[in-house]
Amino acid sequence: MLFKNKKAGAFVAVATAAALLLTGCAGGNSDAGGESGGSEGGASITFLPKNLGNPYFDASRTGGQAAAAEFGGEFNEVGPTEATPDAQVSFINTATQQGVDAIAVAANDPQAICDALNEARDNDVKVITFDSDTNPECRDMFINQADAAGIAKAQVDMIAEQIGDEGQIAILSAAANATNQNTWIDLMLEDIEANHPNIEVVETVYGDDDDQTSFDKTAALLQTYPELKGIVSPTTVGIAAAARYLSTSDAKGEIALTGLGSPGQMREYIEDGTVTEFALWNPEELGYLTAYAANALVAGEITGAEGDTFEAGDLGSYTVGADSTVVLGEPYRFNAENIAEFDF
């Protein structure tokens, strides 16, 4: 019995120690780089997206890495496999223990991760949110991907270009009470009324962010309005469903379709000519700007107060707005020329 246990224990111990040494050394090296990087060049920044393996956040990581390489900081990305706030807490805690300079987090819940973020700030870690904000008192800054006015204007501009600034259009929205979509639609209607007098918005229909409902509503729109020249769908589900309908109907290429879509879903419709151009923010630029903002915070160039300005590499100069929020800028337009570069 003694013999057996000694051997069993020794075997397990050796195996674990080996595993730990192998992995521990790899981690130790990169960390050492971070500490020296903090004093010489840029900040050490840990990105914590909502979850890993999400093409959207893979793109923001690419941007963050590029920025960190430019300002000589150390970049690291960690994250849970499931997009839950409790899973994010452990990663925030770990970053706090590691004493990184800044954490950039896309919050899975505005309130739940607050205590963990504030503990991090108590330990001299700067906290930036991007993509999805927490309550303002839990972070130093928020990098917003786009503001409502910019999103509305980009969609109106695109549809006006695509239909020659005149004719009937319809809007295919998400649910009737979807806050974001309703805000954008109101702004779009104001913009059209003021700047595009020859465009008539005949109806706003609601696909409830359901693929089949959106598909059916598109079919109904084409039946009801034979003169229809364009459809704007400010929701990724709606635009994809409408594109799927149009791509197999006679109206393909005849009726313009634009709005907010994800390049991964829309690629085939851009390539087959159903859709000319649509918009969304560029998550790569979002990551890039987030990393630069974090670096500026760590360096003490800015404190996150309204009116602070900082340089963000290729993206130029940014000014901090109300609630310590920085807006990335105009939505990014995807078309046949650039769609191949994106896979989220």
Added chain:
Amino acid sequence: MSAVATQTSSLRPIAEYDRPLWQRLFATREMAIIGLLVVVVIVATAIVPNFGSKITLTYLLMDMFPVLIMALPMTAIIVTGEIDLSVASVVGFASVLTGVLTQAGVPFGLTIILAIAAGLIAGFINGILVTAVGLPSLAVTIGTLALYRGLAIGLLGTTAVTDFPQFWTDLAKAKLGSSGIPASVLIFVVLAVVFILMLHFTKFGRGIYSIGLSPEAARFSGVNVERTKLVLFVLSGAVAALAGVYYTLRYGSARGDNATGMEMQVIAAVLLGGVSIFGGRGALHGVIAGVLLIGVLGSALRLANVGADVINIITGVLLILAVISSSVFAAVREKAGGRKRRLAGMPAAKPENS
């Protein structure tokens, strides 16, 4: 009755009185795990930056608290040869209930009592299905794993309750003075003492071991097998609910999917701690070391920027090694013509030479 007690205790393979005292105390699987824990802590402190800090200890104990307390009743259940796979779902259900009741304006003290009561009921349902209906616990608790999780998600949908009384969230994260040790450890210590006394120093505890070795023999020797198992499942449900309340406060969020998959951490820790999955064998000091070992490994690897997937792989490999090592070495001994004292289902032979 004393004859019965003597009989059951000689059935326990952990007490082999033909070996000298120091061997019985130190050359055990439990001590191997404790030793491994010490080695890992020393290695991690030496090579992982920031591991040896106070804040690491704080977070480690806070993270592991739910697993630590749930491993206590789980040990007893596995020793009887049963298993409770529904514990993480009970955590989730208790967490959601905590959130819903808080939202409804119920005083938090009462909320805790109600959540634990719900855990008692959940455990009671498991226990009744296993004992009165006579179904295998593996099947029953896979069913209730889905059932309780479903109830949790159904109750709150995809939303989360994130607003809890500051007093209670602070309490859940409170530390003992400036030591960095979370105050919740006190709850664990109390529970651990209770379970250690119950499992290792009472007749009820000896009954638990004898059920694991042979339910029939245990029944004939006067152990109330059904009642014992029922009590253990109820305890498991209650402790899981307590873990659920803690989890909610610690992470400030009541969601239906809270603690998904945590049952695997609990069971892994129990098996790593030297408890036999076939029942009848194991001790709580090994289990506690097993939980801490998994926690320390995870913490050290996370600090070294190792991803969650790799951490799972390492924990999994460690677990498999721990589980198979005993049978492999037993087989080796058998082949080498060693002492074949313990054949399956047979009581240990009288000590040959004491």
